[in-house]
Amino acid sequence: MSARSEKTIVDIAEELGLSVSTVSRALNDHPNISVKTKDKVKKMARKLGYRPNAMAAGLRNNKSKTIGLIIPRISMFFPAAITTVVQNKLQEYGYHLIICQSNDSLEQEQELVNTLYSARIDGLAVSATLSTTDFSHFDIFKQHNIPVVFFDRTPKDYQAKVIKGDDFLGGYTATEHLIEQGCRDIVHISGPLTCNLYKERLAGYKDALSKHKLPFKKPRVFFHELTRENALATAEKIFAQQPYPDGVFATNDTTAITILEYCRKQGIRVPEDVKIVGYSNDPRTEIVTPSITSVDQFSATMGERVVAALMDLIQNRHPNSYRHPQEIVPIQLIKRESSAGSPKKKK
Amino acid sequence: MSARSEKTIVDIAEELGLSVSTVSRALNDHPNISVKTKDKVKKMARKLGYRPNAMAAGLRNNKSKTIGLIIPRISMFFPAAITTVVQNKLQEYGYHLIICQSNDSLEQEQELVNTLYSARIDGLAVSATLSTTDFSHFDIFKQHNIPVVFFDRTPKDYQAKVIKGDDFLGGYTATEHLIEQGCRDIVHISGPLTCNLYKERLAGYKDALSKHKLPFKKPRVFFHELTRENALATAEKIFAQQPYPDGVFATNDTTAITILEYCRKQGIRVPEDVKIVGYSNDPRTEIVTPSITSVDQFSATMGERVVAALMDLIQNRHPNSYRHPQEIVPIQLIKRESSAGSPKKKK
DNA sequence: ATTCTTTATGCAAACGTTTGCAGATCCGGA
DNA sequence: TCCGGATCTGCAAACGTTTGCATAAAGAAT
Incomplete structure (x- = not known):
């Protein structure tokens, strides 16, 4: 059968007579692994067609390398323009982007927040619904210290990072x-x-x-x-x-x-x-x-700032610092x- | 600390004096669980603010409930229009959409295929690069029996599901x-x-x-x-x-x-x-x-057909059936x- | 009462990684 | 010859689910 099963690091380990931990570390360029071993491991990984299982790693690390994005709709110019640069920028950082459309419905927005939380995204960027005045459905992200960045259509009295036009x-x-x-x-x-x-x-x-x-x-x-x-x-x-x-x-x-x-x-x-x-x-x-x-x-600027803010928040989890300066992007x-x-x- | 740890099904189980398996089955509406138990479990889940961990479930089930999409760029009208309906449709089916832009670069496309494979997406929809003539980088999905659907910019001699305009x-x-x-x-x-x-x-x-x-x-x-x-x-x-x-x-x-x-x-x-x-x-x-x-x-039609094809392929994994009829969407x-x-x- | 179903629940393994800690190996210096 | 330290590798647990199988409880039929 051509449906050969997917290779894992234990396959590599067995093939090489090494332990899984060594293989794992080798693949992640851990300093404690000798160059020789790393080479061997990487070569074998390539030979076997090994592809890391992001879900397994994510489960272990409690991070998914994925960012969620909620916008009213992709077909509108401004959110689309921002999405374009956000996606490209995140790709550079090695993050995926899950895009969701609220279709300007508050209910859908609330639901999306929950399912994105379930997906264990590492951060969330949101341009809210026209009718979103109560932002408490985003609390769950706050409680679990997962960064949320609002842009364009932003909350007023809700404590969160905000990036908006002037x-x-x-x-x-x-x-x-x-x-x-x-x-x-x-x-x-x-x-x-x-x-x-x-x-x-x-x-x-x-x-x-x-x-x-x-x-x-x-x-x-x-x-x-x-x-x-x-x-x-x-x-x-x-x-x-x-x-x-x-x-x-x-x-x-x-x-x-x-x-x-x-x-x-x-x-x-x-x-x-x-x-x-x-x-x-x-x-x-x-x-x-x-x-x-x-x-x-300046959609490009705004998109870049959104990504920059997310990456910053993800890296140095300011746990209880509630100072989220609002960023204003200029207009012309x-x-x-x-x-x-x-x-x-x-x- | 407000940074309370995330609740899991074992928390629910302990709280209720049940086993994790019962809780899991209750939450998934398994027929062998009594209605009474299901109610108890669900109520407790809500009370604790439990949110399922999609990565853990995905690891176990080997499915991520996520579809990948590769398009040249989001800012172009036609791919954007399709993306809009694909995303909305998938949302109905309970699937996420990871959107990636190849920026019309073959190399980026190849890279994206690999990282999307690593993300263990359950299916992939692609509108190829202008310069993609060799589609062998998609082989990995074929080998692992993960559905791939090409639309709009489609391959000619590559065995795969194709949905294109006339x-x-x-x-x-x-x-x-x-x-x-x-x-x-x-x-x-x-x-x-x-x-x-x-x-x-x-x-x-x-x-x-x-x-x-x-x-x-x-x-x-x-x-x-x-x-x-x-x-x-x-x-x-x-x-x-x-x-x-x-x-x-x-x-x-x-x-x-x-x-x-x-x-x-x-x-x-x-x-x-x-x-x-x-x-x-x-x-x-x-x-x-x-x-x-x-x-x-008819971007909407095309988008719907893409989703329909993916869902169909995912449900009844036609393992070695290489008959992938090409679908032609009319024009006007x-x-x-x-x-x-x-x-x-x-x- | 005994056996047989039916119904509801629990045990434990498995999914593929990462990582703290412990242990092995090797080298040079005394 | 022995020891200390550096360097490298392995063990095993853990992440949060799902699920095959076994088992317990309860009711039905004899």
């Missing part, structure tokens, strides 16, 4: 940019305020308005999950009655794109009649006509056509 | 559509022919030409990795000298988009002067102006503006 500054910068481009009546399309980052972008929006002595008007802010349909409905509301706003700051690029499409269909000119700024610098903003100004969040406004010029000056 | 028909349909829209001189931008699916799309292109009595001209086909830069370079070559082609069939949406951008910059009108068709139905094709006709590959041409009308009729 959402306040992002909101501020986007709004100020619109003002500088001549806008005086700026709509903000925000997400559910259960999610921290939308709150902060909103705060940035307000702050920019007030700094520039523009009034904040409640009906000029819309809150909803940032789906295409919702964005479309909002677009209709926004442009249902005159006067139109002269600027739209969407807290999400999908929404910005949808607004742009709506405007084009309705013959509302962008940027002449209304200027648009999005958020995240989704590559789609660049290929659309006109291209959309957006706030870049990428100016494009959708907010170009000033209507007055151009004509 | 690339020949896709190439044919795209080309024929351009012909029907009035094109007579159609450029095809293909990928490296080391990759199977490009070959088939090219064959479809040729076949459509010949069926419609149009000559196949070698210089009208370009081969290169489908990056933005390469596409741009090709665009310059294509439009360097008259006569321009009146149709471009790009085997990839990124390329199609790049060509479109180039044309717009050069004042070449799409679809009036040249019509464009892409491949994969990347959502970007829809938001670009003009929107781009593309061949949809999504007609959009970039190939609309016929230049003659419109004017």
Whole structure:
């Protein structure tokens, strides 16, 4: 039969007349093993086609060399971009990545936390659900001293390592940019305020308005999950009655794109009649006509920091140190056509 | 200390005065255990905060309840779309997904195969590297009877389960559509022919030409990795000298988009002067102006089939049955503006 | 009562590693 | 010749489950 059984270190040991412990140490480059023995062992391992059994080692060591990742969904640009670099980076460190999607459901998130704990992952990276305000289901990791790093969609009052974009500054910068481009009546399309980052972008929006002595008007802010349909409905509301706003700051690029499409269909000119700024610098903003100004969040940097934080926490298990400094990743406004010029000056 | 040690089934057993075997069976709903005992055990498990140790169980059972996935990169639309549904589907079956990126490097792919084998995954799904022509590094899975399913970028002469799009028909349909829209001189931008699916799309292109009595001209086909830069370079070559082609069939949406951008910059009108068709139905094709006709590959269907195949193979280990029928997922041409009308009729 | 089933539980080995400790070997120096 | 120390190797336990087999208890049939 070709279904030959899998080789183990005891096969190597027997073949060589050595003990399993010696073989184990040889394979792990333990200093107490002579070079000669190591060579012999490694050669035999190769000859037999030996592949270590990670589960056995993991059981013994109580570590799986695996990191868990929970994101709302892989198909969204920003989490996907981060996932890409996290996975590549972890691969360098010899860690695996188990990726799970919460599909923005709190229940699924809770369940995933449990099954990932069962899998005995060595660390967890999480971008939470829109509706996650209570983070106590992550307690189990805390109790067992397994590092958890939150990124992007992060908790507010939960003691944990947090890596997030500078959402306040992002909101501020986007709004100020619109003002500088001549806008005086700026709509903000925000997400559910259960999610921290939308709150902060909103705060940035307000702050920019007030700094520039523009009034904040409640009906000029819309809150909803940032789906295409919702964005479309909002677009209709926004442009249902005159006067139109002269600027739209969407807290999400999908929404910005949808607004742009709506405007084009309705013959509302962008940027002449209304200027648009999005958020995240989704590559789609660049290929659309006109291209959309957006706030870049440096996904690569964020991903790298997530991995760095995890590796750091894994290596020097700060057992009871509850000081988890929050890391802020900078943002950058990428100016494009959708907010170009000033209507007055151009004509 | 809050760092309380993890509870195991022996803790439950001691607490209840039962044996570990009874506890284990109770938790797994073994029929030989009385309902009363099961209830007691489960209640105690909950009370102690017991979480099964998947590694220990895996070691014993020789199965990890984990599937490996190797794709070129997560950030590309099509593999990402498939990954999304594969992950969600596997979650339903109680399986984890370890995602790895080969970054289109054969060496990385080989390495990943080995470390995934070490992780003792129960099955593997692969979309290969562009340059993978020799698939023997997957032999180790074959030898140990661990199911491997290839999708999208699949091997040709390697005995394995394969799930792929109907690339020949896709190439044919795209080309024929351009012909029907009035094109007579159609450029095809293909990928490296080391990759199977490009070959088939090219064959479809040729076949459509010949069926419609149009000559196949070698210089009208370009081969290169489908990056933005390469596409741009090709665009310059294509439009360097008259006569321009009146149709471009790009085997990839990124390329199609790049060509479109180039044309717009050069004042070449799409679809009036040249019509464009892409491949994969990347959502970007829809938001670009003009929107781009593309061949949809039903990523969701493909993902579901991958999971179905894996689950099937895992359940009834067909040990030496080498009959691995290849599954073909249909395609559908999504007609959009970039190939609309016929230049003659419109004017 | 005795035997035979049926039902529920326990014993102990096994999965493939790693590692603390003990022991063996070898070498040079006195 | 003997000893101390360095260097290398082996023994055996442990990690947390699962499971074949044996056994105990309880009820049914005689």
